Amino acid sequence: MGDKSPAPLILSGRVEKGTVMEKAIRKYFPIFALPTLLAFTIGFIVPFLYGIFLSFCEFTTVTDWSWVGLKNYTKIFVVNGTLDTSFLHSMWYTALFTVVSVCIINIMSFIIAMALTKGIKGTNLFRTVFFLPNLIGGIVLSYVWLMIFNAILQNFSKTIVTSQWSAFWGMVIVVCWQQIGYMMIIYIAGIQNIPGELIEAAKIDGANAWQLLRHVTLPMLMPTITICTFLTLTNGFKLFDQNLALTGGNPGKLSQLLALNIYDTMYGTSGWQGIGQAKAVIFFILVAIIAVVQNKLTTSKEVES
């Protein structure tokens, strides 16, 4: 025993202890894992799988389904031989809304974050103020802005739902106001993580402010930019509360984003639940594609750095 080197002994001991521990913990499965597993099954797994199943059925509630195959999916686009463009409309309307809001939110929050990392007086107070709207929920926030918008627009005898474009910009302003503070916080953390030596070195080499931004700050911030872009992207794509409270899809369903369009199909028209569920499946696939692309991008970035 004494001749043996101590390393394998400790190693084997550890492995044994590990398995003993694992066995002991495993006995406690009903206490540790079962409650979450049950709730997860009720709250996610079953509704998700059953939702996919129901998208191939005609139904008004979960028990009275009858199989109709792909009919729901074709009915999204063609109803009784005529083309229904409402889903396609909200698809490109959502895409446009998402692109515009992603650009504005990221550019604005980046500029604010740059200014608030210069060490000016009152930085903490400004940060607090900018972040505040993020904590207020979409519904409450939208009624605050509905009042402001309509108070201003009444001078031109208009309301926020006069056209789909006033509704569009109204929603853009609301989500910008809500999310700029949030993204600003992430950008500030990113900027503060850039090593000071790098900036000093670039300055000594004679880089001007623009070169510093273009060749040092932005490249170093790429991981942060990726995170913020995808956060705003999925937020924009899944936006519901603000849409419901601010415009309700008006005028005439023209300002419906995808999430509200699905909700309206499912609960607005009796007998259309199957089509709503089919739309939801397509919506899920779109969101999943975005998430997978994001995952690919962030992991490849991590490997690089």
Add this chain to the structure above:
Amino acid sequence: MAANKEQVSTVRRAKHGWILTALFTIISILWISPILVVVLNSFKRKAFIFRYPFGISANKITEGWSEFIAGTKNLFCGTLNYQNGLKATNFLSCFGNSLFITVGAVLLIVLCCSMCAWYIVRVKTKGTKLMYTLCLFSMIVPFQMVMFTLSKFANMLHLSNPLGIIVVYLGFGAGLAVFMFTGFVKSISLEIEEAAMIDGCTPLQTFFLVVFPILKPTTVTVAILEAMWVWNDYLLPSLVLNINKYKTIPIAVQYLKQSHGQIDWGAMMAVLVLAILPIVIFYIICQKYIIEGVLAGAVKG
């Protein structure tokens, strides 16, 4: 070194620093002005809210001081809007529901998901691996995908009350929480737990006396992220809860519009102020944790 450098750059910027400070002071006031306007309007007579949305008097100041004061007295109506708003929404009971559901859901999620995450990391079987993958997967599924089936199942299982919806929140919120907890548990070294077990702790004692205290930073993050979600959530409770009996604050605000067809803007302003006030107070008290939590959540999510 770093501190010194920071000072240098501060000194260098100080020349123009006050311009930025002044600029941001103005922007900050503009930034919260929508809330300030709502607070102001919540005290105005409802007939005047859209006639004088941004002013403080029905008369112009050029008409003379006494006219201006009379106009102000005419414009404001004290706490009348608040009385109407409280009555129309039954606000106190909504606040109670929101508070109960949020606190209950956050406590349950933190407790169950931290335990489950520890189990998943420490017991390595195909089952736990599958569960972890499913949790990750659930994070990318939009709520619209499950809303119909979930709300019907919740009805069938008699979960349409504040106590039941907490279970639904545990189910639908488990993905994020388990993901964040497992990330942290993986970084804890086994030795501490082994030592506790050798000293005769049961797995339960090991978890609550040793592991759970170490998890505290992640617990705070998870609690804040889930609390922000649950408190502000509209769609899930509006579909799952029995709306005639139980409303949360976002539902009460939304239904203030629908029940009258047209909006009673006086009551609406007052209710909005009442809905925002608790959030602002909570934010001021827990600011540090909220910002840290959001940051940790964003980077990991």
